[in-house]
Amino acid sequence: MADYRANATVPYNTIWLWGGMASGFADKLIRTFFKRSFWIAAIISLVLSIAFPLVIYRYHLHQYELESAEILQRFIEKEICASPADLRKSPRSLGLTVENINVFMEFGNLVEFKLWAADGTLVYAYLAKDLTGHRFPDNKMLADTLRTGETHVEIEDTRDSENLNLKKYGTLVEMYAPVIVDGKAEGAAEVYRMAPRFTLLTTHIILVVSIAVMSFMLLYGLLFGQFRRAANNLIEYETKLQDAYRSLGFSYFDTIRSLIKALELRDMETEGHSERVVALSLFIGEKLGIPETELDRLVLGSYLHDIGKIGVPDSILLKPGSLTREEERIIHSHVGMGLEIINTIEFLKPAAEVIRYHHEKWDGSGYKEGLKEDVIPISARIFAVVDVFDALISDRPYRRAIEFEEAKKIIREGRGKHFDPTIVDMFMEIRREEFDALKREIAERGIHHTVTSAVENLLCRLNGTCQGCQPCTCEPDRMALTKPCSC
Numbered sequence: 001m002a003d004y005r006a007n008a009t010v011p012y013n014t015i016w017l018w019g020g021m022a023s024g025f026a027d028k029l030i031r032t033f034f035k036r037s038f039w040i041a042a043i044i045s046l047v048l049s050i051a052f053p054l055v056i057y058r059y060h061l062h063q064y065e066l067e068s069a070e071i072l073q074r075f076i077e078k079e080i081c082a083s084p085a086d087l088r089k090s091p092r093s094l095g096l097t098v099e100n101i102n103v104f105m106e107f108g109n110l111v112e113f114k115l116w117a118a119d120g121t122l123v124y125a126y127l128a129k130d131l132t133g134h135r136f137p138d139n140k141m142l143a144d145t146l147r148t149g150e151t152h153v154e155i156e157d158t159r160d161s162e163n164l165n166l167k168k169y170g171t172l173v174e175m176y177a178p179v180i181v182d183g184k185a186e187g188a189a190e191v192y193r194m195a196p197r198f199t200l201l202t203t204h205i206i207l208v209v210s211i212a213v214m215s216f217m218l219l220y221g222l223l224f225g226q227f228r229r230a231a232n233n234l235i236e237y238e239t240k241l242q243d244a245y246r247s248l249g250f251s252y253f254d255t256i257r258s259l260i261k262a263l264e265l266r267d268m269e270t271e272g273h274s275e276r277v278v279a280l281s282l283f284i285g286e287k288l289g290i291p292e293t294e295l296d297r298l299v300l301g302s303y304l305h306d307i308g309k310i311g312v313p314d315s316i317l318l319k320p321g322s323l324t325r326e327e328e329r330i331i332h333s334h335v336g337m338g339l340e341i342i343n344t345i346e347f348l349k350p351a352a353e354v355i356r357y358h359h360e361k362w363d364g365s366g367y368k369e370g371l372k373e374d375v376i377p378i379s380a381r382i383f384a385v386v387d388v389f390d391a392l393i394s395d396r397p398y399r400r401a402i403e404f405e406e407a408k409k410i411i412r413e414g415r416g417k418h419f420d421p422t423i424v425d426m427f428m429e430i431r432r433e434e435f436d437a438l439k440r441e442i443a444e445r446g447i448h449h450t451v452t453s454a455v456e457n458l459l460c461r462l463n464g465t466c467q468g469c470q471p472c473t474c475e476p477d478r479m480a481l482t483k484p485c486s487c
Helices: 017-081 082-089 091-107 140-148 161-169 203-266 273-288 292-303 307-311 326-331 334-342 345-357 378-392 403-413 423-426 432-445 448-462
Strands: 110-117 121-126 151-157 171-183 186-192
Touching: 017 091, 017 151, 017 171, 017 186, 017 403, 082 091, 082 110, 082 186, 091 110, 091 121, 091 203, 110 161, 121 448, 140 151, 140 171, 140 186, 161 186, 273 292, 273 378, 273 423, 273 432, 273 448, 292 345, 292 448, 307 326, 307 334, 334 345, 345 378, 378 403, 378 423, 403 423, 403 432
Parallel strands: none
Antiparallel strands: 110 121, 110 186, 151 171, 171 186
């Protein structure tokens, strides 16, 4: 008999593609990681390209503030020797001070210089001369400077009422420095200096950003390499695991096949029975349009339906005459023994429907549970018709085979009693020519790959990989039992 593995080129070859599928999955996983990580890296690099210049600018701006405060303090200590209130009383002294302020304004990159008395009166203003002599008691920074005797520096807020005329200068550094006379803050100088402009394309910013981006990309490349190795190791382990699972599945199935073969060898008159009922059950199941999952159950159940008879003694199984009541009980026990055999193998459990219920009858008079009508699973109802028909046209120890049409007549007589009427009607449409062609096909090629494909499907579903499988896209005739898949 031909090796069934060599013929397993059918649409149900998914589980044997696990190795190649795992490799493809690894490539897909790595490509996905690369694409997503690349865009993440690109976004992070873009953010860094903007963030670094801003950080560098803020740092330089802070240094600029400290430098401006120091310059202002030195100017006040050197050029303003009297309190602003006293300068206001002495026009000559105020004039000399203003001259010094004008020179300071020119060389210090300043846009405004105000001199305040301790009571909040504006003594002098370089630009806002119309405000001179007015008091601004709500000037908080002036009050803080006079109270603490310390210089205050911040980025200028032109929303203050006295600073509206400075908006046109853009970003300014605003400074309040105390005028110390005899150790006491007798007034303050309010000065506005042009702040450095923010520019992205300066040499040192470009250099720093380039180093940062290159460092990040180098780290990304290193991490990607580590991930690729880890992914390959993971997929290699997964492939080995799937190969082991596949081998285990084949071993289980080989054992079951051997049991079925041994059972047929015990009774040579039933040899080929399992193959014929599989083919005929599949033929009817497809004509009824039952789902693929039910077809797999039907195929496997048909193949294993009598596996429990391995435990029935030859004296009963091969007895040519009538059976006693006890012998009938022992024969009936093959259903339970068959269930015990397949229930120890997870992926064979779907065969339980046919094994358990194929002796039930449409009118409820069957065994093992006395089910009736649609309560009986569809796979068992189909197989009940096929099993009886094949038994009728085959030689048995207690009788000879009967003719095809006579067997169909007996099946028709069981319509609505033993068998499902719909299935019987479908069965009656099978012509002698079709049946003979089916028998020749079985004799020449066997049905091993058909059963194997059902096992593959069941293994695939059990392993949870059906969504990841890439099923065959062609649709060969399943009843052409040896027709290979063209995909």
